[in-house]
Amino acid sequence: MELSCKSEYALLALLELADHYSEHEPLQIRQIAAEQSIPDRYLEQLLATLRRSGLVRSQRGARGGYILAREPWKITLLEVVSSIEGTDIQPSELDREAKSLEGLVIREVWHEAGRAADAVLQKYTLQDLAEKRNSRQQLDLMYYI
């Protein structure tokens, strides 16, 4: 399980959007990028991908920006990650499958492992992450006192 910059940036950005979700006003790329120290031109690409996947909506023009397309508790981490990571290939998923029985069996186990990981990502929502962070913050405060 590699944690790519892409996925982490996307999650950080969506977390930021989740924090301001109640305001019903769009957040600009610049603000998100500044808050989470993400290169803005790169974040733009990621948000474009998330928009095409229907996870965020964009508003163009002055006072525009991005808003979550759904409530933060209705967006799972799996949706985010597979939107951002799995863009590349669908046309030939079977291209390398049929090589040998060994190859087939290996791919089956791999698939099982992948589904186990996906299950974890699916049970967490953006809301869950934000709450996790908040309670962590409170713990830090307690230690400080």
Next chain:
Amino acid sequence: MELSCKSEYALLALLELADHYSEHEPLQIRQIAAEQSIPDRYLEQLLATLRRSGLVRSQRGARGGYILAREPWKITLLEVVSSIEGTDIQPSELDREAKSLEGLVIREVWHEAGRAADAVLQKYTLQDLAEKRNSRQQLDLMYYI
């Protein structure tokens, strides 16, 4: 979960070694490569890695080759994959951790997902894979009749 060529080649090679494990004679790179259609010079590198991890032993010189270091039912897929895939970095695992609370929480979930996938890989041994393949083969025969 990406299935890289490296991991698949390594598993195929070890599966081949497992098949000939009872003979107590080493298998050459060329034979393994020919049997599983793996580029031999590439397979050499992978076997070197597996040797350094203590999963196979090598015998140099004429009539040399490779043998499994342990019995096929004592080698898990997780060992193979982490040997072949995870060589790169230990010195600074904490380098990017401390950026923000958000980053920390994300990494925790990621780690949980990784452990879920590892658990799957760990419950299968080379022996299990070979048996899976064999029973699959018998099914194919039944369909043929």
Next chain:
DNA sequence: AGCAAACTCCGGTGGAGAACCGGGATATAC
């Protein structure tokens, strides 16, 4: 009307890793 922000599409760079190929040194069975 004008500005501010989004979007689109274009291009490039630097680095890392994957997936190879090749040569020469070294060890070992015969």
Next chain:
DNA sequence: GTATATCCCGGTTCTCCACCGGAGTTTGCT
């Protein structure tokens, strides 16, 4: 001592990641 194998060192091509930048378009607030 020669044939046979591994071992070690190197290089190549390719793709993807993580960015940076510009030029032009669309949209909406004021």
